[in-house]
Amino acid sequence: MLALYWRKFVLPYRSLVSTAIFCFIIASVAGLAAPIIIKILIDGALAKGDMSYLSTITGGIVVLYFIRGIFFYIYGLTMAKAGNESLSKMRQSMFDKLQSLDYAYFVNMPAGEIISLFTNDLWLIQQAVTLGIPDLLVESLNLLATMLIMIYFDWQLALVTFITLPFIIAAIAFFNKRIALMGTLVEHTLAKLTGILHQSLLSVRVVQSYVREDYEYQKFSLKIYQVAGDYLKVQRLNAILVPLVEFLAALGLTIIIWFGGREVINGSLSIGGMFAFLVYIINVPAPVRKISQAISMMKLGTVAWQRIGSLRQQSSMIQEGDKELKQVTGKVEFKNVSFSYSPDLGILKDINIAANPGDIIAIVGPSGAGKSSFANLLLRFYDPTGGSIYLDDVDIRTYTTQSVRKYMGFIQQDPILFNATIFENIRYGRPSASYSQVERVAKLANAHDFIMELPKGYNSVIGELGSNLSGGQRQRLAIARAIIMEPSILILDEPTASLDAHAEKQVMEAIRNASVGRTTFIITHRLSTLNAADTIVYLDHGRIVEMGTHTELLAKDGYYAKAVQLQELHV
Numbered sequence: 001m002l003a004l005y006w007r008k009f010v011l012p013y014r015s016l017v018s019t020a021i022f023c024f025i026i027a028s029v030a031g032l033a034a035p036i037i038i039k040i041l042i043d044g045a046l047a048k049g050d051m052s053y054l055s056t057i058t059g060g061i062v063v064l065y066f067i068r069g070i071f072f073y074i075y076g077l078t079m080a081k082a083g084n085e086s087l088s089k090m091r092q093s094m095f096d097k098l099q100s101l102d103y104a105y106f107v108n109m110p111a112g113e114i115i116s117l118f119t120n121d122l123w124l125i126q127q128a129v130t131l132g133i134p135d136l137l138v139e140s141l142n143l144l145a146t147m148l149i150m151i152y153f154d155w156q157l158a159l160v161t162f163i164t165l166p167f168i169i170a171a172i173a174f175f176n177k178r179i180a181l182m183g184t185l186v187e188h189t190l191a192k193l194t195g196i197l198h199q200s201l202l203s204v205r206v207v208q209s210y211v212r213e214d215y216e217y218q219k220f221s222l223k224i225y226q227v228a229g230d231y232l233k234v235q236r237l238n239a240i241l242v243p244l245v246e247f248l249a250a251l252g253l254t255i256i257i258w259f260g261g262r263e264v265i266n267g268s269l270s271i272g273g274m275f276a277f278l279v280y281i282i283n284v285p286a287p288v289r290k291i292s293q294a295i296s297m298m299k300l301g302t303v304a305w306q307r308i309g310s311l312r313q314q315s316s317m318i319q320e321g322d323k324e325l326k327q328v329t330g331k332v333e334f335k336n337v338s339f340s341y342s343p344d345l346g347i348l349k350d351i352n353i354a355a356n357p358g359d360i361i362a363i364v365g366p367s368g369a370g371k372s373s374f375a376n377l378l379l380r381f382y383d384p385t386g387g388s389i390y391l392d393d394v395d396i397r398t399y400t401t402q403s404v405r406k407y408m409g410f411i412q413q414d415p416i417l418f419n420a421t422i423f424e425n426i427r428y429g430r431p432s433a434s435y436s437q438v439e440r441v442a443k444l445a446n447a448h449d450f451i452m453e454l455p456k457g458y459n460s461v462i463g464e465l466g467s468n469l470s471g472g473q474r475q476r477l478a479i480a481r482a483i484i485m486e487p488s489i490l491i492l493d494e495p496t497a498s499l500d501a502h503a504e505k506q507v508m509e510a511i512r513n514a515s516v517g518r519t520t521f522i523i524t525h526r527l528s529t530l531n532a533a534d535t536i537v538y539l540d541h542g543r544i545v546e547m548g549t550h551t552e553l554l555a556k557d558g559y560y561a562k563a564v565q566l567q568e569l570h571v
């Protein structure tokens, strides 16, 4: 544990940490000298009745504590600076790592757990770094110095004192171990609580429309009581720890008073000496307690560090190429592609598709056939488990994922928009785009007219996830946002699935405009919209069972023709 903090915190911030320790030593020397001054005060000034000596000594005490105060202030500030800097860097690198992780990571990891890493775990590390480490460092030094002074003063009395110390330390160690264990438990429950909160925030509409508020409330309450119960256990242990340490210290004190009193009566120790010794002893429990708390903070921090470490060690499942894709005409080829999310479950099997630049390819088929998985492969959210995908005859794994995605515009069923102006949302992928470029793509995406009807036009701020726009409007903004990147390939995954007929018509018009000159893959259930497709690929159970134009497939009277008939029947 100590090696971890040494490597991660002390070494990288050694200049700040050593300044802090230096200031602390000065402050401590001033503090440790106080009992000696009291001894001089009692044996020198009070016993002899020297008034001017008394004034000099009391003045000295004020100066001493003033110096101590200043150096303690610098110590606290420097240590906090080191702690804050290290945490800011950690937050930054965690966020950076998060951004670089595969899509698969986010699919498998509940969002609440990720949020908990950034909140609870970082808070635990913050406690460990800004309170735990400084306390451990300085209080250990404090304790050591106090013990050395005590030995110097009266080694026999010091020996008696030190016999009680191991008992105190053993008791603390026992409780600390239990506190750390309980802390881990609290951590897990808190992460689950955050998860429930996150989920209910995301699904507020579903909860309200199903009138399940009570159920969600019960679910949340149950976890709250679990967290409170676990916390209580930790707090109970903490509550026992403090009086126990103090009791043991008081016991030790009584023994020492007896031995010290005997020495004073024998004449081998002055009254001032015994008084000063007692002040040192009274000073022992505080550093011991702080050290024990620091150790438990650092233990909790270590667990948090391990959890964060597992995020940092997440490796990419995607095979990252080293070439930058500079230009692409839009020729796409799937050759013998197969894919599965887990080894035992094949999702796509032997997929062969060739699209020429500007082609419109429709991917259709029943639910669960593998259509979205097809898009995931093209977007490089996953790599095929067999075969290859080629862009202009080059395997896409040759290129960096980011450079491939720059040439792809992706539009999904429920577009995610950011809580910013429409202007900023549209130029999200191209922050340097001018107003006229934004307006041009908005017109192409059939969005300009409704934008102009808003009170602030392009400067209208849209709510989080675009919640104050209609589904069709959000989709048209998403199309504008995709085409401002001038992608050579457009991938649309059920772009009109959640829209009514009127909104669908407007979005389909936007798609037609957007697809001009770009290879377009459209995944859809709405077969009535596919007349313009150059090729329709019918997927079933992960295999291509039919491929051709709308007319060809109708004539074939197979899967596609039946699906069309079925849909017409329902319209």
Ligand SMILES: Nc1ncnc2c1ncn2[C@@H]1O[C@H](COP(=O)(O)OP(=O)(O)OP(=O)(O)O)[C@@H](O)[C@H]1O
Residues within 6 Å of the ligand: 107, 341, 342, 347, 365, 366, 367, 368, 369, 370, 371, 372, 373, 374
């Ligand atoms: N991230 C994932 N991990 C594991 N299995 C998944 C994952 N995503 C999808 N699947 C499974 O892969 C299969 C194909 O899913 P996919 O989403 O590609 O189908 P689809 O044809 O797009 O379906 P739909 O029309 O309902 O959207 C399904 O059985 C699904 O349960």
